[in-house]
Amino acid sequence: MENKGIVELYQPRHTLIGRDGIMKIPYFLRRLNAERVLVVTDKGLVKTGTAGKVTAVLDDAKVNYVIYDGVEPNPSVRIVNEAFDFYKKNQCDAIIAIGGGSPIDVAKAVSILSANGGKIQDYNGYNKSKKHGSPIIAVNTTAGTGSECTRAYVVTDEEAKTKLLMVDTNSLAHIALNDPMLMVGMPPSLTASTGIDALTHAIEAYICNTHTPFTDALAMESIRLISESLREAVRDGSNMDARTDMCWAEYMAGLAFSNSGLGLVHGIAHQLGGYYNIPHGLANAIMLPRVLEYNRPYCMGRLAEVAQAMGEKVDHMTVDQASRQAIDAVRRLIEDVKIPSLCDTKFDMKDIDYLAEHALLDTATQTNVVRPTRDDVKTIIAKTYYEGIIKKQVKENG
């Protein structure tokens, strides 16, 4: 390995992975001396009873808590401010986030504001805060975002029509918790898109230009587990073995990208989320194959290893062939778990210049294996869009 100097590694203070892990929450709250807890979640998770499974544990242990359930997908600055006002009004001193990326991201934003004040826009970029915020117990309910184990969080700035990406060690959760029992009720479409988000984390962490031996190991095993178990988790959501594999995979992928970097898939997906409110996992899943095709000439050896991790028979192939096989395997997986096309979303070709320009500036794009041009990004988006239209027409015409 090339000498890259000193590498800093980050992870949550504690990690809990496994069935009924939520039962441990009161024990950790006692250790934190938490007096009043803010539970951050969304209305969907309250409605499906997923949040209720966690609050039932808090009720049994007589934990003093209040609930903010106003989080929406691609949470905005407005939602962060609302949640923070609620936190202050109730004089909370700890946060439990229940959700996928959105509630966990809001919890991180509230935690940073609680210790540092100011506006969330002040913290856009790398390590902009001075102090660690109030402790977060990040209870993950989707096996995808990795938000519970990373030092990154994303907030949509509606006025600027873009996404703020904060990468801040002070936002790391005190406890990252992955309990597969909470994921049982997740619908197949969400299982699919969040699962491909995790796959994107692992692949981008593996091929980006800031990977390390530590992140390589995490990414490889994550890719292997996702290839083995995502289809089954989508097909039968109550299969605990598949759900548990996806818990491990998403956690390792989250740890991988948090300690290495991402790439152009996320760079474009962040814009699709900020501009059209396309859910994050879906935006990544849509963009992944074409960005990999674009990156392939610059990371053929690494993609050949991805093919191997995905269980492809590549021993007899050249590196060039094996790297193409990796992209084929990704396409097959995306097809099997029924990810929609870009043309099924609110995306409009008239916005392509704006999207490409902002994708180039996105923090995730900075670690892509090769530096793309504006035209490169436009071509990738356009190819993805027209490929979707052609597929649709072929389907409609039988």
Ligand SMILES: [Fe+2]
């Ligand atoms: Fe992601």
